[in-house]
Amino acid sequence: MSAVGVEIPGYGVVGRAPFTLTLVHAVALLLAVVSLAVVLWHGLDARGVALAFGILIAVGELTRWSGAEERESAPLAAAGALAYALLGENAGHRTDHGVLEIVAVVVAAALIGCVPHVARGRGPTADHLTRRVLTVGFAAVCFQPLYNQGRLMGWGGPSYALLLVSLLVLTALCDAVLAAAMAHARTRWPFGPLLRDELRAMLGIGSAVCATGAVMSLAVAVVGLWALPVFSLPLLLTQLSVRRYAAVRVTYRQTIASLARATEIAGYTPIGHARRVAALSRAVGRELGLSEPDLTVLEYAALMHDIGQLSLVDPVPAGATSVLSADEQRRIALLGGAVVRQTGVDAEVAVVVERQADPYREQPVTARIVRAVNAYEEMAREAGPGGPLTALEKLRLATARDYQPEVVESLARVLLRGTLTLPQAG
Numbered sequence: 001m002s003a004v005g006v007e008i009p010g011y012g013v014v015g016r017a018p019f020t021l022t023l024v025h026a027v028a029l030l031l032a033v034v035s036l037a038v039v040l041w042h043g044l045d046a047r048g049v050a051l052a053f054g055i056l057i058a059v060g061e062l063t064r065w066s067g068a069e070e071r072e073s074a075p076l077a078a079a080g081a082l083a084y085a086l087l088g089e090n091a092g093h094r095t096d097h098g099v100l101e102i103v104a105v106v107v108a109a110a111l112i113g114c115v116p117h118v119a120r121g122r123g124p125t126a127d128h129l130t131r132r133v134l135t136v137g138f139a140a141v142c143f144q145p146l147y148n149q150g151r152l153m154g155w156g157g158p159s160y161a162l163l164l165v166s167l168l169v170l171t172a173l174c175d176a177v178l179a180a181a182m183a184h185a186r187t188r189w190p191f192g193p194l195l196r197d198e199l200r201a202m203l204g205i206g207s208a209v210c211a212t213g214a215v216m217s218l219a220v221a222v223v224g225l226w227a228l229p230v231f232s233l234p235l236l237l238t239q240l241s242v243r244r245y246a247a248v249r250v251t252y253r254q255t256i257a258s259l260a261r262a263t264e265i266a267g268y269t270p271i272g273h274a275r276r277v278a279a280l281s282r283a284v285g286r287e288l289g290l291s292e293p294d295l296t297v298l299e300y301a302a303l304m305h306d307i308g309q310l311s312l313v314d315p316v317p318a319g320a321t322s323v324l325s326a327d328e329q330r331r332i333a334l335l336g337g338a339v340v341r342q343t344g345v346d347a348e349v350a351v352v353v354e355r356q357a358d359p360y361r362e363q364p365v366t367a368r369i370v371r372a373v374n375a376y377e378e379m380a381r382e383a384g385p386g387g388p389l390t391a392l393e394k395l396r397l398a399t400a401r402d403y404q405p406e407v408v409e410s411l412a413r414v415l416l417r418g419t420l421t422l423p424q425a426g
Helices: 017-041 047-062 074-086 099-119 126-148 157-187 191-223 229-261 274-288 292-303 305-310 326-342 345-356 366-381 386-396 407-418
Strands: 006-008 012-014
Touching: 012 157, 012 229, 017 099, 017 126, 017 157, 047 099, 047 229, 074 099, 074 126, 074 191, 074 229, 099 126, 126 157, 191 229, 191 386, 229 292, 274 292, 274 366, 274 407, 292 345, 292 366, 292 386, 305 326, 326 345, 345 366, 366 386, 386 407
Parallel strands: none
Antiparallel strands: 006 012
């Protein structure tokens, strides 16, 4: 685990890994090393099954994609690993593979599948592998001892299938808690909103992963390993659809960012101002516990918050609208909202842009954030070396009417942590 700063998509750049995160990585590494050592010493109990599932997991890792917004970037590998952990029979014959063998096969296959990604410099993070090892180990510990001791012999038909689904749901919940806890330890964002976003993500491709894992386990128990390629195809097609949807969202965001640059190209605002406000606004939104959809609206509105300045005959010096009169700020905000509506962007984004000049008690929370962050960025830029402290002090003095105190204090905490790398001017 590196002790230097690293960039986390969606979270920013953070420094030395916290002790809790290092401990979780160490536990996963210890489990993986012990499992591999035991398997190398004693060999595999079910070589054919291990080879088949190992190939499936490796292929799943090979087909993973980087930069996607989904939490699970290798759904086929996840489904195959979970199916292997909950497998009791192969075509009616007991498999008798234990927890350590399952973990060892999953680790070896995942590492093999990661080689091409690592060679291209886009290998999976330690968090990805840690979650894979611990969730698979959890599922195997819940199922394999019970099955190998014969306690599930009386379970059949719907009751057995329901048991597998229940264990998969429990495993998915544990994975969500683990992912939220690791993100909280790394970024110090509130744990509750992070867990909520992880649980919401489960309703997407996460549900497909759980369903495919259960079906694979049941099918292999009846018809054998030939069921693996058959039931892998639907999940691969689902993964392709999700990947295309993610690409569309990336293109959509790039289009909004290009529209936001119109004020910079026209000379109304400094270069990089909109991107700095958007990055800082999103960080403040996370600090306040906003959900992922609200963070997206917040980011888009922050990118386009100055677009109303294009209606001005004479540009405002340095684009600093916070020094204008309240009526002029409101006029620019309304014009900006009208422009946003014409572009076809979500109406919620237009509302945030229109309301950013209102008294904060009348604003939605996203508009409060954009207004405070925009004012901070303008004040800090104008105040010179001591700009950040001077800007924060001015914001605090204006919390009676213009800026919500909670937003200003959240902004101060984000700046104090120094967890963001903001685009530079020029």
